[in-house]
Amino acid sequence: MKKILTIILSLLLISSLMLAGCDTKYNKGSSVIKWGTEIVLNIDLPDFPDKLSYYTTVQPEVTAEWVQSIGDKMGILDEVGFTESGNRFIMSEGDEWLEVNGDNGAVTVRGIHIPHEMDSILSSSENAGVIATEFVKYLGLWDENITLNKVSLRYEDILSKQEWGVYFNQDVESYPLVGVGKLFHVIVNPYGTILSAGFYNPELEHAGEVDCITVQEAYDLFLDGESLGFNFSPSFNKVSVNDVYIGYYNESQTELQEYFMPVYVFEGELFTTTGDTEIFRAYVLAANS
Numbered sequence: 395m396k397k398i399l400t401i402i403l404s405l406l407l408i409s410s411l412m413l414a415g416c417d418t419k420y421n422k423g424s425s426v427i428k429w430g431t432e433i434v435l436n437i438d439l440p441d442f443p444d445k446l447s448y449y450t451t452v453q454p455e456v457t458a459e460w461v462q463s464i465g466d467k468m469g470i471l472d473e474v475g476f477t478e479s480g481n482r483f484i485m486s487e488g489d490e491w492l493e494v495n496g497d498n499g500a501v502t503v504r505g506i507h508i509p510h511e512m513d514s515i516l517s518s519s520e521n522a523g524v525i526a527t528e529f530v531k532y533l534g535l536w537d538e539n540i541t542l543n544k545v546s547l548r549y550e551d552i553l554s555k556q557e558w559g560v561y562f563n564q565d566v567e568s569y570p571l572v573g574v575g576k577l578f579h580v581i582v583n584p585y586g587t588i589l590s591a592g593f594y595n596p597e598l599e600h601a602g603e604v605d606c607i608t609v610q611e612a613y614d615l616f617l618d619g620e621s622l623g624f625n626f627s628p629s630f631n632k633v634s635v636n637d638v639y640i641g642y643y644n645e646s647q648t649e650l651q652e653y654f655m656p657v658y659v660f661e662g663e664l665f666t667t668t669g670d671t672e673i674f675r676a677y678v679l680a681a682n683s
Contacts, residue, residue: 418610418614419610420435420439420610420613421435421438421439422435422436422437422438423435423436426617428617428618428619428626429619429626429627429628429630430628430630431626431630431631431632431633432631432632432633433617433632433633433635434632434633434634434635435613435635436634436635436636436662437635437636437637437638439609439610439613439638440609440638441609442606442608442609442640442658442680443606444605444606444608445603445604445605445606446603446604446606446640446656446680447567447600447601447602447603447604447656448601448602448603448604448653448654448655448656448681449566449598449599449600449601449642449653449654450598450599450601450652450653450654451498451596451597451598451599451650451651451652451653451654452596452597452598452599453650454498454499454596454597456483456494456495456496456499458474458476458483460494461474461483461485461492461494462474462485463534464492464494464501464533464534465485465492467532467533467534468490468492468503468506468508468533469490469508470485470486470487470490470492471487472485472486472487473485476496480495480648481495481496481497482494482495482496483496488505489504489505490504490505490506490507491503491504491505495647495648497648497649497650498594498596498646498647498648498649498650498651499594499596500577500592500593500594500647500648501533501535501591501592501593501594502591502592503588503590503591503592504590505589505590506588506589506590506591507587507588507589508529508587508588509585509586509587510525510528510529510586510587510588511586512585512586518558518584519545519547519558520545521582521586522545522558522560522582522586523542523545523560525560525580525582525586525588526542526545526560526579526580526582526588526591527542527560529580529588529591530562530580530591530593533593535593535595537595539564539565539566539595540562540563540564540578540595541562541563541565542560542562542563543561543562543563544560544561545558545559545560545561546558546559546561547559548581556583556584557581557582557583557584557589558581558582558583558584559579559580559581560579560580560581560582561578561579562578562579564576564578564595566598566642566654569639569640569641569642569656570639570641570642571641571642571644571654572641572642572643572644572657572659572675572677573622573623573641573643573644573645573657573677574622574623574644574645574646575594575644575645575646575647575651576594576644577592577593577594577644577647578592578593578594578595579591579592592647594644594647596644596651596654598654601653604655604656604680604681604682605681605682606656606680606681606682607680607681607682609638609658612658612660612678612680613638613658613660613678615678616658616660616676616678620678621660621676621677621678622643622645622657622676622677622678622679623675623676623677624674624675624676624677628667629666629667629668630664630665630666630667631665631666631667632664632665633662633663633664633665633674634662634663634664634665635660635661635662636661636662636663637659637660637661637662638658638659638660638661639658639659639661640656640657640658640659640680641656641657641659641677642654642655642656642657643655643656643657643677643679655679655680655681656679656680656681657677657678657679657680658677658678658680659675659676659677660675660676660677660678661673661674661675661676662674
């Protein structure tokens with residue numbers, strides 16, 4: 395009996411040690427080698443709620459009349475047409491192009507040359523931000539969940555192609571809309587002319603709450619390659635995680651997404667074996683399914 399008890403106690407000790415080994419605690423400065431890449435955590439993982447809301451998408455009412463009203467504001471002298479290929483409403487004149495997805499209401503604009511007056515008091519980037527914001531409002535696509543995020547110079551090394559990319563945030567309650575399907579931006583040239591734009595701002599309804607995994611568990615999944623929108627590569631030399639936050643994942647710009655679920659967003663820089671540096675974002679589903 396004593397021998398059996400000793401064996402049981404030994405097994406329990408081994409089991410507890412194994413569990414302790416699996417329950418790794420990641421703190422600022424933690425460094426691991428995975429996928430042949432050094433992955434460094436440059437912040438302390440913050441605490442997040444153990445329950446988060448999820449949302450259903452409201453089917454938008456996309457009509458030819460609504461699309462025509464947008465095209466008229468942009469000065470496109472064309473009647474709106476419809477193509478069943480991709481369920482799209484289209485207006486075009488020369489290189490000017492307006493396309494609206496009939497499934498989700500996403501708007502794409504190309505070749506539009508609408509000049510705006512520049513404010514001599516503002517910098518070029520500030521002018522671009524003001525012009526882009528007013529353009530969105532002029533088209534009637536502004537909503538209370540939209541805020542200006544950043545203005546960045548595109549093609550910095552090509553002087554003849556200098557353009558300002560104006561990018562907007564879209565909030566779901568107090569969390570940002572994120573993911574490969576996120577689309578809300580305006581491209582402005584240095585003379586204040588709108589060149590192109592893309593807008594998708596889904597209407598969401600609260601559907602309930604989900605139990606969430608911890609941020610430590612989510613980081614483990616990230617290290618194991620179990621994330622959306624990001625894959626580790628042999629060309630990576632080092633990955634630095636500089637920020638972690640909650641967002642709602644938008645997976646498509648062309649299809650109506652039924653549910654918007656919360657994700658942990660791991661964001662930072664990756665350094666390639668060739669010496670280049672890139673920004674990365676990886677998304678781990680927060681729901682404890």
